[in-house]
Amino acid sequence: MATLKLKNLKKGFEGLQIIKGIDLEVLDKEFVVFVGPSGCGKSTLLRLIAGLEDVSSGHIELDGRDITEVSPAKRDLAMVFQTYALYPHMTVRKNMSFALDLAGGDKAEVQRKVDDAARILELTPLLDRKPRQLSGGQRQRVAIGRAIVRNPKIFLFDEPLSNLDAALRVQMRLELARLHQELQATMIYVTHDQVEAMTLANKVVVLNGGRIEQVGSPLELYHHPANLFVAGFLGTPKMAFLKGKVSAVDTGGCEVSLDAGLQLALPHSSAALKVGDPVTLGIRPEHLELATAGQPGLSVTADVSERLGSDTFCHVLADSGEPLTVRLRGDLNNPYGQRLQLHLGAEHCHLFDANGDAVSHALRAAA
Amino acid sequence: MMTLKQSRRLQSVALGGLSWLIALLIFFPILWMVLTSFKTEIDAFATPPLFFFHPTLENYIHIQERSDYLHFAWNSIAISFSATILCLLIAVPAAYSMAFYETKRTKQTLLWMLSTKMLPPVGVLMPIYLLAKGTGLLDTKLALIIIYTLVNLPIVVWMVYTYFKDVPRDILEAARLDGATLLQEMLRVLLPISKGGLASTALLSLILCWNEAFWSLNLSSSQAAPLTALIASYSSPEGLFWAKLSAVSTLACAPILIFGWISQKQLVRGLSFGAVK
Numbered sequence: 001m002a003t004l005k006l007k008n009l010k011k012g013f014e015g016l017q018i019i020k021g022i023d024l025e026v027l028d029k030e031f032v033v034f035v036g037p038s039g040c041g042k043s044t045l046l047r048l049i050a051g052l053e054d055v056s057s058g059h060i061e062l063d064g065r066d067i068t069e070v071s072p073a074k075r076d077l078a079m080v081f082q083t084y085a086l087y088p089h090m091t092v093r094k095n096m097s098f099a100l101d102l103a104g105g106d107k108a109e110v111q112r113k114v115d116d117a118a119r120i121l122e123l124t125p126l127l128d129r130k131p132r133q134l135s136g137g138q139r140q141r142v143a144i145g146r147a148i149v150r151n152p153k154i155f156l157f158d159e160p161l162s163n164l165d166a167a168l169r170v171q172m173r174l175e176l177a178r179l180h181q182e183l184q185a186t187m188i189y190v191t192h193d194q195v196e197a198m199t200l201a202n203k204v205v206v207l208n209g210g211r212i213e214q215v216g217s218p219l220e221l222y223h224h225p226a227n228l229f230v231a232g233f234l235g236t237p238k239m240a241f242l243k244g245k246v247s248a249v250d251t252g253g254c255e256v257s258l259d260a261g262l263q264l265a266l267p268h269s270s271a272a273l274k275v276g277d278p279v280t281l282g283i284r285p286e287h288l289e290l291a292t293a294g295q296p297g298l299s300v301t302a303d304v305s306e307r308l309g310s311d312t313f314c315h316v317l318a319d320s321g322e323p324l325t326v327r328l329r330g331d332l333n334n335p336y337g338q339r340l341q342l343h344l345g346a347e348h349c350h351l352f353d354a355n356g357d358a359v360s361h362a363l364r365a366a367a
Numbered sequence: 368m369m370t371l372k373q374s375r376r377l378q379s380v381a382l383g384g385l386s387w388l389i390a391l392l393i394f395f396p397i398l399w400m401v402l403t404s405f406k407t408e409i410d411a412f413a414t415p416p417l418f419f420f421h422p423t424l425e426n427y428i429h430i431q432e433r434s435d436y437l438h439f440a441w442n443s444i445a446i447s448f449s450a451t452i453l454c455l456l457i458a459v460p461a462a463y464s465m466a467f468y469e470t471k472r473t474k475q476t477l478l479w480m481l482s483t484k485m486l487p488p489v490g491v492l493m494p495i496y497l498l499a500k501g502t503g504l505l506d507t508k509l510a511l512i513i514i515y516t517l518v519n520l521p522i523v524v525w526m527v528y529t530y531f532k533d534v535p536r537d538i539l540e541a542a543r544l545d546g547a548t549l550l551q552e553m554l555r556v557l558l559p560i561s562k563g564g565l566a567s568t569a570l571l572s573l574i575l576c577w578n579e580a581f582w583s584l585n586l587s588s589s590q591a592a593p594l595t596a597l598i599a600s601y602s603s604p605e606g607l608f609w610a611k612l613s614a615v616s617t618l619a620c621a622p623i624l625i626f627g628w629i630s631q632k633q634l635v636r637g638l639s640f641g642a643v644k
Contacts, residue, residue: 052540073546085537089559098555099545150545 002063002153002186003028004049009058011041011048018044020210021058026154026188026203031180034190035197036207037233042190043158045207049188050079050156062153078147079156082163084139086131086146092118093127096145110149117148120182137168144176148183157189161196173199194234198222206230228356231282237313239282239350240324242298246277254359256281256351260318262298264344268351268359279359280352285313285327287348290340297341300324305334316340397620404614411610426614434597436618443593443622446508446583447576450515451569457516458523459565463553465524466531467539477528480521488518488581499586508591511583515576523572530564531557570630577623594619 004026011019018041026032034042047053049060051072060068067075078099086095093114094101100110118124121141131139140160147155160176161169177200180187191197197204198218206213206221206229213233214226225231231239244258253267256279264281273279291297300316303323312328314335326342351359369377403411405422430436465473495514496505504510534557542556558565580595587596598619601612 050540050544052543072540072543073548075544077544079541079544081537081541083535083537085535085541087538087542087556087560098542102546102551146541146545 004154004186004188005059005061006045006049007059007061009045009048009060010056011044011053012056018210019048019056022210022212024205024212024215026186029184029186030202031187031189031200032203032205033197033201034188034205034207035192035194035233036213038192040207041210042192042207046079046156046158046188046190049154050077051075076153077156078150078152078154079158080140080143080147080160082159084131084143084163086139086142088131091128091130092123092134092142092145095131095142096149098146099150113149113151114145117145120148120179121145136164137172140164140172141175144179153186155185155187157187159191160189161191162193176200195236198234204234206233208233224358224361225282225350226358228280228282228352231350231352231358235284237285237325239284240288240322242281242283242318242322242324243320244279244281246273246275246279249273249275254351258298258320260298260300260320260322262296262344264346264349266346266349266351268349268361270353270359273353273359278354280356281344282350282352283324283344283348285325287345288324288326288342289345290326290328291343295341295343297343300340300342302335302338302340304336307334316342400613400620401617403610404617406610406613408608408610411613426611427618429611430615430618434600436597439592439594439597439619440622442508442587442591443577443595443619446511446515446591446593447573449508449512450519450576451572453512453516454519454523454572455527455565455569458520458527458568459553459558461524462527462531463557466528466534467536477525480524484521492585495582496585506587506590506592510586511591511593514582514586515579518579518582519572519575522575523568526568526571527561527565530561530568533564534560566630570627574623574627 004024006022006024009019009022010017022045034045036042044053048055051067051070055068058068059066062075062077087098090098096114096117097110100113114127115124118127121144123138123141123145126134126138126142131142134142140163143160157176161172164172173196176189180200189196189200201218203215204218204221205215208229214221214230216224221230222234225234225239228241232241242258242260244256244260246254247257247263248255249269251269253265253269254273255263255265257263258281266281298318300318303315303317305315305328306313307330310330312330312332314326314328314332316324316326318324324342326340350361353359402418404426405424406417406420407423407425410417410420465477499505499510504513538560539552539556542552547555577593578595580599583593583595584599587593598612598615601608601615
């Protein structure tokens with residue numbers, strides 16, 4: 001059992017607020033990912049949990065015990081660093097047993113734990129090597145092994161894959177997911193890579209400017225972003241945004257007139273929404289398609305295309321100058337410079353008010 | 368016309384020749400000292416200088432008869448090693464806090480420490496002499512150990528600080544999360560990682576202590592006098608005896624030269640302040 005509670009956690013450096021009041025609960029066996037752009041405070045938040053930084057105000061509770069003032073050594077947490085932070089003068093075996101040796105564990109028991117972790121991570125043949133004799137991926141596994149042998153209450157990962165090359169990153173991502181299944185441990189993982197966040201997490205915490213923007217399961221965040229920031233941050237290519245004004249409101253929805261020159265009836269409604277309010281419409285690349293003859297559509301001009309084989313991502317510009325990305329079939333010819341008509345499925349659109357907050361979707365809210 | 372290959376070759380030969388010339392120029396005084404130590408006093412004075420002569424050991428025999436070389440050598444060893452160990456004991460914690468818990472004033476503190484090296488030692492000769500006299504430490508090894516420690520402390524702190532700066536913070540934080548106390552973090556992680564740098568720092572400190580002359584001449588006479596004082600005792604009022612002076616200088620330099628020769632590699636690392644890895 002390991003549950004973590006952050007209560008109104010704040011952290012400032014020399015008058016500058018980095019973490020501006022975070023409330024969060026991490027449940028037992030959860031894989032929580034902190035994601036956000038660089039400088040959003042996600043690494044600082046992890047370091048606060050680890051005890052490597054002092055909290056300015058607020059509390060951290062682990063299994064109901066206040067650990068805000070407890071030293072890192074006594075928190076029973078293990079951390080995997082971005083730089084691996086292996087002890088260069090020790091062998092892999094020594095690196096992994098270091099914490100247990102310090103705690104004065106029984107030699108045979110320590111040996112058994114190291115051997116077990118090495119087997120899980122396929123490090124057994126490397127146990128007598130020094131870190132400098134290992135590849136990046138192997139070092140990363142040793143760093144994870146060092147955490148596993150301690151059997152900590154919570155595993156903390158600080159951008160553990162960002163120093164690996166693309167292929168290895170994908171492989172390690174899978175291994176981490178498998179490890180979480182196998183160990184059934186509570187894990188907190190920091191990354192700026194939203195693909196890692198989407199693929200690994202049970203719960204994603206999107207951070208921006210030291211605040212939580214939204215917390216939820218990956219798909220919840222993807223399909224129901226709470227605001228413009230989350231909508232724009234999750235998903236590659238990014239969601240397209242089109243500015244417009246509310247032209248009519250009724251109980252079941254509203255009508256929006258886009259600056260790009262399209263009237264659209266949407267199933268979004270809110271009590272605060274009035275005719276004439278400025279709004280932003282968001283739509284993901286996979287929800288845009290070429291309009292069939294006679295279908296009303298948004299007129300755009302095709303710019304460059306990125307052909308990935310299975311899909312083609314075509315970048316287009318609306319007449320209002322707003323950029324959009326459309327996912328098209330992979331075998332389509334490059335439409336560069338052509339005028340295209342795009343069909344926007346109203347049920348897939350997201351609507352955000354003047355403050356950037358999402359306007360609720362009648363159909364989805366019901367579902 | 369020279370081909371490109373030929374001109375490159377010529378260039379490298381010329382550069383090589385120049386390097387040798389400069390190296391020989393720098394080495395020449397030492398060579399001349401050693402040669403002179405094997406000459407008679409008459410030969411040592413000869414003009415033009417003699418490159419070929421009948422070598423003799425009479426200067427070395429004379430020194431053995433006149434003074435107790437081993438007594439001075441032991442003083443040099445005891446003072447240099449003690450001062451170096453003491454210096455490191457103070458410098459390591461100081462550099463640790465400056466390298467890993469940097470504050471706004473750390474840089475200024477480092478500069479201030481270094482600035483004390485810019486003060487001419489003779490400027491504080493009187494107060495230090497009086498202090499030594501007052502505490503009864505005149506002509507004791509302890510006085511020289513304390514002075515050498517303080518004199519070398521700035522440079523040793525700087526060097527250790529530079530080496531510690533090269534140690535990734537993450538490694539120490541990992542040790543902290545692994546449950547290491549401050550002492551364990553230092554002894555089991557930080558010091559083993561920076562042992563190369565610490566060795567070269569210790570070596571440099573040893574050499575500086577060994578060669579120090581100003582304070583040893585002023586604060587010691589017979590009991591605590593190291594080899595530098597032995598050399599000075601040969602420039603006597605009766606006149607300069609070049610051959611004997613050379614012999615005693617050779618004897619004084621030899622141990623540290625041999626020591627330096629053996630540990631060349633470490634020393635180069637030390638002097639380049641961690642730039643060469």
